[in-house]
Amino acid sequence: MLLHGNAVVGQSGGPTAAINATLSGVIRGALDAKQKGIIGTLYGMRNGIEGFLSEDLVDLFKTFEDVSDLGTLEATPAAALGSCRRKLKSHEDDAPTYDRILEILKKYNIRYFFYIGGNDSMDTVLKLSRYAASHDYELRVVGVPKTIDNDLMATDHTPGFGSAAKFVATTVAEIVRDINVYTMDAVTIVEIMGRDAGWLTASAALASLNGEGPDLVYLPERVFDEERFINDVKDRLKDHPAILVAVSEGVRFADGEYVGAGTQSGAVDVFGHKYLAGTGKVLESIVKNRIGCKVRSIELSLTQRCASHMASLTDINESVTVGKGAVEAAISGKTGVMMTIERAVGEDYVTTVRCADIAGIANAIKTVPDEYINEDGNGITEAGIEYLKPLIMGELSLEYVNGLPKHFVI
């Protein structure tokens, strides 16, 4: 039976180039539901659950009175509603926060709660849905995944990943052209995001689809061994002078230590994750000291997660669809679920939006499977390329103002 009331949507975790496309999808879905008299108002919480708790809410139907602005929003990087890194504690450990949430839900008659985010955000969705269920307040809580890391369970891939992968592959292809202009031995190391899973680093290999790709690719799924690395590089240098190495920020030595910890040891983020920034620099030092040729490391840093100007049309379209799908799922009665993308078996790339029970998704990590990594642990297989390739297809037709892509600011 239909649940009438208002809805709220929030964004959480690190930005992507597609998280606003998902927000747009939720708005489009809610607009449809408004037409049908199911949803009255769609609130946007600023800075995720933080803004919800402080009642920092915007009326998104008003903000997007001109629906054409949704197109601009879909091409705007990062979280237009703002984000936060707050992860809810359990109800036992922090009852006042849950009581406050319930109070606000009742005050605004919110019956639909959409939360766009990564792994930690799905944990929030899980806790909130369980709390509501046990407190006799009918609330439909739906998580909408986004992460450039592509490391969420139960979904073929995550919205946001394809765009980051397209930018990484494009940039690596351009760097390959750049470093090939000289004839002397030179090693260029490109450090790519992904603490626990190597999906985005693997996408650097897509550059090979259109010319030359990286010579070596190292993922956190394999132990990083300095001796093997030096041998790999020396071996490739026999063949040609300009070597490109793609490495994940999250690679570790056999003892479990992050390779990048050498320069950033000790620091942790609010979730207790180690803060990494030095993997490329550490590899640069290794090459300098042990091979002695010209070497440079490039950390793609924030650019890889916010490069909307190189977004994948496939990713943006799917992100919108998943956002819309979240509203439809909630209206149909789902709660405590995360939206997923299912890829059909077969030659053609066909996907279906579904949803899955969030318990078992939150706090688990999907790593790159063995069949996508070559035997030497320094490259991506044909099967891996086949998986990745459809995700970067197509380009957004961007609106430009003063020579720059137009962004929408809420």
Next chain:
Amino acid sequence: MLLHGNAVVGQSGGPTAAINATLSGVIRGALDAKQKGIIGTLYGMRNGIEGFLSEDLVDLFKTFEDVSDLGTLEATPAAALGSCRRKLKSHEDDAPTYDRILEILKKYNIRYFFYIGGNDSMDTVLKLSRYAASHDYELRVVGVPKTIDNDLMATDHTPGFGSAAKFVATTVAEIVRDINVYTMDAVTIVEIMGRDAGWLTASAALASLNGEGPDLVYLPERVFDEERFINDVKDRLKDHPAILVAVSEGVRFADGEYVGAGTQSGAVDVFGHKYLAGTGKVLESIVKNRIGCKVRSIELSLTQRCASHMASLTDINESVTVGKGAVEAAISGKTGVMMTIERAVGEDYVTTVRCADIAGIANAIKTVPDEYINEDGNGITEAGIEYLKPLIMGELSLEYVNGLPKHFVI
């Protein structure tokens, strides 16, 4: 009177996103001259003057038998013919090299010599034109400028700069969106190329044309003062939490020391220029130690000079025109000149391709003028924005293969 014979073209110095557009222009100009029976063959020297000396020459008319490939070449970053960093010594210091050049010129009946490059390459053009003139060999030597640094004299701007500026401004605009998602104080430092002149760093300010730009911009044209920097950052943090600083790799302290020298001291490149890589990291440490808020530095590194996927159409078109113009200038009798772009006075952006005597251009540097830098030395004026803006206008319509921009490899 017309000079009949063959022609050769080379690329030298650091890559840009437009240096192949200039090569394409030279090829297009030479094809016209072939039609008129003036130029027989256009050779491409691989790796600049190095390849010329080893007779590593390709027949570019054959390579581009399908003229439509020139369009792909124009969208391909870095030097398709390869590059080198070799600067010719004076004839007095290295007569054998000059004798060898003359020998090859005669062997291939080369009467036109086009060299695409930056400051150091123009020096090669100057020496070669003087040598030929004094050795009774009729040779027309024309330099075609390219550099993302925009620091060559006698030209309003340099081919290659506009595309780098467009990528920098776009990326900074995207990073601004990214860092604004959180509410805590955080400083993000973007380090931009430009050893002696701040043109490319100044172009970060263009991001403001389409939303928010950088909060602070530091160019090598002004002494970098740590106290003023800390005060500037503290001052901006009073206003909003996410601060973006754009800084040139080439900023120096009052004593003339590079700010980045702290991490890369001593190293020099083959021209004796100090090798810099650490300016952003040094500023990051300063903020961490003296303000203590979250801080991150991003070095755009090679991406800013090879990002063809974000090339400026204005830049690419001008680069082609300048290349064609070089051939026309040489045929009309010019030698020992560098091609220049003149901007007409007035509201509208109108440019004319000309050439200027290369003596007085080579080895001189055009810095950002005072009227483009604000009084506090930490931002760009309206006049500066007005100068920069037309250079980033327009986008190439790119050809995509497998989701990636197509490149042409010679």
